[in-house]
Amino acid sequence: MSKKTPQAIRGTQDIFGADAEAFAFVVETFERVRRLYRFRRVEMPVFEKTEVFARSLGETTDVVSKEMYSFDDRGGESLTLRPEFTAGIARAFLTNGWQQHAPLKVATHGPLFRYERPQKGRYRQFHQIDAEVIGAGEPQADVELLAIADQLLKELGIHDVTLHLNTLGDGASREAWRAALIDYFRAVKGELSEESQERLEKNPLRILDSKDPRDKPFLADAPKIDAFLSEEASAFFAAVTSGLDAAGVKWVRAESLVRGLDYYRHTAFEFIPDEGSASAAALGSQSTVLGGGRYDGLMESLGGAPTPAVGWAAGIERLAMLVGAREEEPADLIIVVEDDARVGEAIGLIGDVRRAGFTAELVASGSPRKRYDKAVKRGADVILSLRAEMGRGITTDNPEADVLGVLGAYR
RNA sequence: GCGAUCAUAGCUCAGCUGGUUAGAGCGCCGGUUUGUGGUACCGGAGGUCGUGGGUUCGAGCCCCAUUGGUCGCCCCA
Incomplete structure (x- = not known):
């Protein structure tokens, strides 16, 4: 590695092949599935005023602090670069x-940034797909949002992950539960792990x-x-599950x-691989692999009117790991120029x-004699070789290939 | 922020208890062979062994630091 070449930033990736x-x-x-559910595409800025995140996520969260x-x-x-x-x-x-x-259904995707120690499936610049339903307080919105997630995973060929579902209740339920948990754990505090x-x-x-x-x-x-759910909250959850x-x-x-994050209410969920x-x-x-929930409290923290909303995000890198490496498709045609005098002809034809x-x-560079082999290695439905002598220059394993129609004169 | 582990050619790696000019396969480039063919052979380019110190007569190998990769904790997608 030359001293003059700067290294890539830690936790960023150059994705190839x-x-x-x-x-x-x-x-x-x-993109395809989101259209099926009529979620509208939005493009968002990669950075915002810092307070957008500080106020919505909470100053004390790890992400913000x-x-x-x-x-x-x-x-x-x-x-701040959006986290x-x-x-x-x-x-x-x-x-x-x-x-x-x-109610507005939107979808987007793109890079996010978080200053964390990189490890498997986690990067400083990472990418997510994201779906949100804003201004819809009824449980049907949660159901539709989970249905699109479920269909997406299946269409990606991922069948061994399962939706893990919970409710955090409404604001009052959540606070009561939280208080009870604090009482309960405080009584045994000395025996808990340092983290807890x-x-x-x-x-x-x-x-x-x-996990300790x-x-x-x-x-x-x-x-x-x-035990702490209000009647409304538990009816809401029942409507989601049914x-x-x-x-x-x-x-x-x-x-x-x-x-x-504190702004979550009611439905919380994650799609997690089966053990x-x-x-x-x-x-x-x-x-x-995909997580989200209902965040009815968020709009107020940004100074807006109370607005119910649900959403999820999924890490593209993690999904890509589950999908597995995919080979690039071979070309319909490779033209091999074995005689440099015919390069102009090749450019016109291609x-x-x-x-x-x-x-x-x-393929028109390197040793002319090795160009054909190079084409064979790359793989194509049809290989057309332009050589010094005229004659048949086409080889194909697929005599039905449609591209042959364009090549009529060369057959 | 904490812990483990790794770092030798473009890629994957070898390099015995520290000992002369650091190797292989693949890839790349050139040549020969074959001549409708992913063949075989020959040759070539490419490395200050991540970086900086130290120990030693001598360091790719030992020690320290630093940067980066990988994996885990925390947290999260």
């Missing part, structure tokens, strides 16, 4: 008068997620959200599934072929 094809397959499939790429621009304003989509979309909903379109002792102050719901063996004995008897059943979306109840499955092995410790809608590649 079969991996890039897998990435593109995820995005293309998402230590994972954001924030900087002052030349005018002295603090800006997630939802806050920016909520801001746009308020500043652009998108209320008039409510800290979580007790910052984010007590997260203790339920703990010291915490495990206390988890089973911890207070359950179901809607999922009607839609044919398989799910399991996950009582310890919580969200780190022992190929997808579980492919993802390592980053088990969640233009005709491409305008006719076929994929075509030209």
